[in-house]
Amino acid sequence: MTAKEAEAILGVEVEEVVAPETDEALADLVKNLAKEQRRFVVAGSGTKLRWGDLPKAPSVTVVQTTGLDQITDHDPANLTVSVQSGVRYAALQRALGEHGQWLPLDSPWGGDATLGGIVAAAACGPRRYGYGAPRDLVLGVRLVLPDGSQVHFGGKTVKNVAGYDVTKLLVGSYGTLGLLTEVTFRLRPLPQEERSLVLTFATPDSLDVAVEAVLRSPDPVVAVEALGTRATGLLRSEGAPVPDGAYLLALRLEGTRPVLQAAVDRLASDLGPEAVGGKAAVLESSDSAAFWNKIERLFYSGWQQAKAVLKLRGPVRNAVGVLAALEPVEAGLAWVGAGTGVGYLKIDSPEVDLVSLFREVRSVLGPLRARVDLLAADPAAKRELSQAGIPLWSVSDTLLARMRDVKKIFDPGNLLAPGRFVGGI
Amino acid sequence: MALDRKLEKQLRKIVGKRNVLTLPEQLTVYGYDASLDRGQPDAVVLVDSTEQVAQIVRLATASGVPYVARGSGTSLSGGPVPARGGLVLEMSRMARVEEIDPRDRSAVVQAGIFNLKIGEALKPYGFTYAPDPASQKVSTIGGNVAENAGGPHCLKYGVTSHHVLGVEVVWPDGTVEWLGQDGEEAGYDLLGLLIGSEGTLGVVTRVKVKIVPLPEAVKTMLAVFDSLTDAADAVSEIIGEGILPATLEMMDRTTIQVVEDSMAVGYPRDAEAVLVIEVDGPAAGIQVEADAVAEICKRHRARELRVARDDAERDRLWAGRRGAYGAMTRIQPSTMVADGTVPRTKLPYVLKRVAEIADKYGLTVGNLLHAGDGNLHPNIVFDASNPEEKERALKASFEILEVCVEVGGTISGEHGIGLEKRNAMRLLFNERELELMRQLKHVFDPQDLCNPDKIFPVA
Known part of the structure; x- marks a missing residue:
């Protein structure tokens, strides 16, 4: 450097x-x-x-x-x-x-x-x-x-x-x-092997029901990521195996083959069309790893160029609610760890008025008891916020x-x- | 030191007349824990709410009187012993489950609830709270948080700090604050600092715990060995092979015999070591995992492998392990349990040194180990009313800790430093490091009234 x-x-x-x-x-x-x-x-x-x-x-x-x-x-x-x-x-x-x-x-x-x-x-x-x-x-x-x-x-x-x-x-x-x-x-x-289950849902409500089912299951799920509609669309347009549907839930499972097989079958049926209304794609080992690599590349790797990335922290029970509440914030790509309560909102366009966006995000997340920090941004964006008297961390x-x-x-x-x-x- | 009359009156006003104990015969029992150290409080206050705790802490701070919160007094290091007298805040009335939310994977409980009661409350929801100190029937979550308690299942699931999402704390200045009530906090991890701080930075009044789904299947087995080293090697290989059982507990011959004398749970009396191994997880994988564990034990010359066929047999295997500590007092009236933790491959060497140290001081030692974690509990049995014997026990205990540090381990894995191991802290930390910790204490408790005299070396 x-x-x-x-x-x-x-x-x-x-x-x-x-x-x-x-x-x-x-x-x-x-x-x-x-x-x-x-x-x-x-x-x-x-x-x-x-x-x-x-x-x-x-x-x-x-x-x-x-x-x-x-x-x-x-x-x-x-x-x-x-x-x-x-x-x-x-x-x-x-x-x-x-x-x-x-x-x-x-x-x-x-x-x-x-x-x-x-x-x-x-x-x-x-x-x-x-x-x-x-x-x-x-x-x-x-x-x-x-x-x-x-x-x-x-x-x-x-x-x-x-x-x-x-x-x-x-x-x-x-x-x-x-x-x-x-x-x-x-x-x-x-881990001996991995599988992923990529599910899509028409509404945040059905996504929320699915997340609840996952959090209650003793299956070896190691990642529970929920994506907003814009993030879901981006992933689909970049060629990831994403079924039709507005909201995406990606589950990563790791363990031994028989355990994974049983778990994926059960989850696909518990969360599927007849149960919760999810459309599912099952990804076997190398496809599963490739899927998560794509998530990393599309959502995490561009932070050096992004205007700003906001970190969202809230109760696990409200994670999907946070995602839904951020839908109107059109400038941002949103995704959350639905089992950890930690999510991100990535703002790419340099034109966005960060001060008003920050205020908007704070006000929609308040009722959900979630908080927002400015995690990464260029120096100009950080100055913009501090001049407006907005602290970067809550x-x-x-x-x-x-x-x-x-x-x-x-x-x-x-x-x-x-x-x-x-x-x- | 007698309690100031005015202070006593104010205390009775806060919690009610009957909830302040001041008679000597009432106070004596609050001077103990499960270690050898003793103290004598000036008053015991039975509290029932966070607000009461806050008022008492403010009063104590204003009056310059030391105080310590107390759960069930099961600490093995002197944690709740009122070293400087003052007030004991008796927390057992604050024992409610306030919220269970499987959707949030969390529950909120008051600090005085017994660890096992949390699991019982969660069971109908298909969930549990993972950390399970051997004292879990009576030890409180507040005490667990203070000591960062472990337990057999911590091998797979981690210790208290991995399972506490938040706490409500009364700081020594009398203010009340939640850390981690709505997800993680920004800034320095003060919650992480508070857990395991032995009640010296504030009084925890509520705890938000992480809850996990009960495993689909569990298999518990007893592996019997004719050599302690074989048993220890089997433990290392199980982990080395990439298997992560829920528990890997070890007992040596002395412990086995004492357990059999007092409980007759069916451990073979002539064995040199037994392992209580539990594997849990999805039903589809449990047999494969159990078979792999059995295979490794056989390779290390296990002479017998017994798999519990039902819950009753499982409970019996565990009763022996959980009751082992208490059973030790059959040999002699007092026990002192060390809590060193070492890289698990060093266990055979350390156990050999423990035996040599016991011989040197003419003491009986029964070993009880969370072997998978490298956490050993040599129980030294002796008669504390004999000062010469007590002195030998203390010396032996200190030498065991020296051995643990010498092989790259630590002086306490889960029991805490308290009063008992204060002077062993220098085995691990230099003056600069201790000074930083003292300064941290001062940040939260500038008057040094909140469970004083713990952790830091005095000599």
């Missing part, structure tokens, strides 16, 4: 981009930068550098972790792996795959994403429903604090309650508390006050990614 490239995304002057190759070099660098009161932003390969607010500083140094690219300890018999923060997602999955294992986490933003970045952004995809979010999979972290000290929290065992679970604070902290140097994950054996003032105190403990000089996180932290 060049300073120019980083500048275009961060919207402030980037003094330099430095990429240390060892933990010690990183710690030294941080200590020296801190002495000069320089502010810094941590980056991996840059797939999510657009996430978060603009740094509140005239200039920053970008510390890139891509030089820290070693898998430090893969222990197959214990189903754990420790990696330096700059290890790339695809490289890790390849190495684990040789042992029949994987990190059960999607990286829909690409295989180049680093594990440090994924953890710092708490990023995950559709299979969060089946396997959990980064917070559920990270067992321990090592990090460098702004004073240059190296500390660790958690460890290498799945169960560990020694002291406060500080690891949880680091996951999803957007690089505002410390610079991750190593992360330990729990792993899973690679968080209560009282919680925010405690978070500010937490930030002060780790980074009293406010040197780490200042202003990038909730409430200007």
Whole structure:
């Protein structure tokens, strides 16, 4: 990454981009930068550098972790792996795959994403429903604090309650508390096979009934994604096997062949034309994987160019309601994890008035007890919102006050990614 | 320290006259938990609502009086022991299920409800709450949240922190706040920090739990071994082969014999180790999975494999496991249970070292393990009324923790640090790390009144 490239995304002057190759070099660098009161932003390969607010500083140094690219300890018999923060997602999955294992986490933003970045952004995809979010999979972290000290929290065992679970604070902290140097994950054996069931429905009501049936079933469903009409149309026009119908529900199942066969048969009949009115397409193994790759490509990969991507968070019971409520927002493509309550609204057109769109989305989601954050956007869009006095994140003032105190403990000089996180932290 | 008369009057005003206990004989029982540590509260307050808890916390904060919330007192680390006296908030009246919503895959319960009662309430809906600490018949969800409790089924389903979606908490400043009531919160994961904080950052009054559909099929089996190492190797291979059973529990010879003496559930008395293995999931796959597990056990010289034919037999196999801890007191009046967790491949080595340590100190140790998680519970049995013997037990326990850390493990997998393991924290954390944790405590509890003296080393 060049300073120019980083500048275009961060919207402030980037003094330099430095990429240390060892933990010690990183710690030294941080200590020296801190002495000069320089502010810094941590980056991996840059797939999510657009996430978060603009740094509140005239200039920053970008510390890139891509030089820290070693898998430090893969222990197959214990189903754990420790990696330096700059290890790339695809490289890790390849190495684990040789042992029949994987990190059960999607990286829909690409295989180049680093594990440090994924953890710092708490990023995950559709299979969060089946396997959990980064917070559920990270067992321990090592990090460098702004004073240059190296500390660790958690460890290498799945169960560990020694002291406060500080690891949880680091996951999803957007690089505002410390610079991750190593992360330990729990792993899973690679599933033997996968299948997908792609269903379409004429109305959100029938979609909702179908989702309820899925959530009640003990079948090995690992992803439950619901798409609004525009997202469904886009997927169909790009050649995905999508039956007729306005709203789409995509289920991904993983397990052994007999289990999958029984589950898919049952779900297809429980959700099908006679029961709930869904039209179903069953996708066998390689078709199933190709379908999800297409979802990633169409919905997640263009975030660097999109005007803005909004993150939607609400109760699981209202996930389909959120999707339906966003139908009138014509500028956006909407999809939600119907079993996680987390969804996205992607705005591609640069012409859209983001301020009024944001207000509209907030007001339609309010009654559904759902909230909206601006997740990724270009610098101009972020400025537009902040000039209109709209905070990028929805968080209560009282919680925010405690978070500010937490930030002060780790980074009293406010040197780490200042202003990038909730409430200007 | 006697309770200030004015404070006592105010407490009685909040919860009603009869719900404040101050007689010494009433207070004594609230000074205990299942560990060796003891304290003595100045008053016990039986609370019935979040509002009462908030009022009491505000009062305690204004008066500079320490307080601790208490469920059933099943903690094994001193968690609810009122180390500095003050108030015990007795939560058992707050035991209602407030909402069950299968559509949301969640339920909202009050903090004082027993863990098992949640499962019972969910059963008619075809759902359950997964974490199942051995104490689940009486341990409360509030206590489970405080300790980030585990249990046998955590091998497959994860621990408390994976199953708590939100909590209502009374912060030490007396304000009440929900974290995660309507889905995930933005910002730092304060919910994640709160779970497992041993009640030192606030008082949890309501919990929104994740509920999961009951598995379609369950098979429970007992595998009998003539060698502890064979049993441990079988555990590693099962996991290594890509099988994820719901439970992989191990008991050694000492434990088996004590269990048989007290419950006669049918474990072979001459075995060196038994595994209680449960596989669950879709009916279409259960036999294949059970067969694969059986095959691996045979390969590791299991001399017998018994599959429970019905619920009664299944319950009997589990009764032995769940009752094992209590049964230990048949040997000697006191037990001290360690809770180290290690990478599971290190279990054979660690068990050998545990046996050596027991020999060195002339103590009897019965091992009970969540083997699949690498979580071992060596039960040291002794007589706590004999100070010399107690001293030996404490030393042995500490050495076991040192071994766990030495092989890359931790000093507590699910019981917490509490008072008992405070001084072992330095085995894991340096001063800078401990300082960060102390500062976190200070952010939430600047006066250090909320379950004080726990977690952090004193020596």
